[in-house]
Amino acid sequence: MTGSDLVPMDTQTAIANLARRHKAAGGVGMQVLNMVGGRAENLLERLPDPVKLGLEGATERALKVALYAAKHSRGVVPDQKGWLNTALTTTMGAVGGAGGLPTALAELPVTTTVLLRAVQGIAAEHGFDPNDPDVLGDCLTVFASAGPLAEDDGANTAFFSTRVTLTGAAVHGILKSVAPRLATVLGQKLAAQTVPILGAAAGAATNYAFTSYYQEMAHVHFGLRRLAIDSGQSETLLVEDLKRAIKNV
Template identity: 45%
Template structure:
């Protein structure tokens, strides 16, 4: 599959292609996990409140740390993050909840490194403040475990000056949503029916999902630079909103 879609003067057609690409982001592992939605909700709700709070704290800390390290981190390419994510997932899934929680910071860091690589592939500088903010926004772009989410287009292509307080505010807004997604991943690892679907497979599926969502987002950013962010956002909302059923 090509990394990026060919350009075209037809904005609606380009955005429609990206919308279809987003809808195809879920692979077979995520489709299996989605079919177990009720089980996952039960598993997640069964976690002690303190554990759910710990997941959110660990996620926020991991976002802050990985954001700070990102500018100094080398580009790991295509294969290394996937191999590392699978290894982290396997280790996390092997020892139950304790090791799964310990895995989260590394997993978040690997996800962000991959998103930065996608920005670089798209011709953007991932060390620019506004691009770093866009990388974080990928985590607010919906969940591989929810069908009613879409790519969040807030801040799309806006060249934000990311002061320390602005970064903290952005992370604070993103962390709860990402924590809920990662909490579902932990719950999925504990669902007996998943059996052979290990933490490694789940991490690989999540990394693939965020990589594809990042590609869609950065293509939207590039289109926004040409056609204007408002026009692109409007087209994308139109392309991703299911048609209403009109009853006679």
């Protein structure tokens, strides 16, 4: 008997919907790759060596800025609709791409902050408290997915099973854990933004793809958590059912 044999039909329907949402998350990213030319793994080769070497450190710093800014802005700036987050980051991507690599690098922590706030807002939509250390840890682990420009090799489902509590002692550890994968993803973003001639258009399209992707992945992640709570089913089994459903979409 498999996990899916134990899951009620309405829960299976919900999992199927989450699987379709997961598949849709990367669709825009493939359009970006077609626009800028080449494959995701080749984009990083377009970056200067000093940028590639410093990418992980820059990503970790961007995450720290995002974590601090998101935490202190929640009481001042309300959560925004998904389309508004996408519009904002798309505009920032255009500005970053228009100025080449220097402005794209400067835009990085700002976009990361907006993305983290968007993920926190989606957690709240699903009934979770974004200020809860467990939930905030979950918000950060959403960034551990493979990214919108990557082929689905299973890496963008592994984070569903990850659980961290963002206590003071754990902050450094989770940032160190998330930063390497996110650095690869953001390196692809930077490279796409600095494609000659396309510039601002590539930057806008890339940020659109990234924002759409992480918002969809957050809906899948927190939707699955909510489903486990509401259905009383084991979250571990639901994760396995979701992985199977994704393969069949």
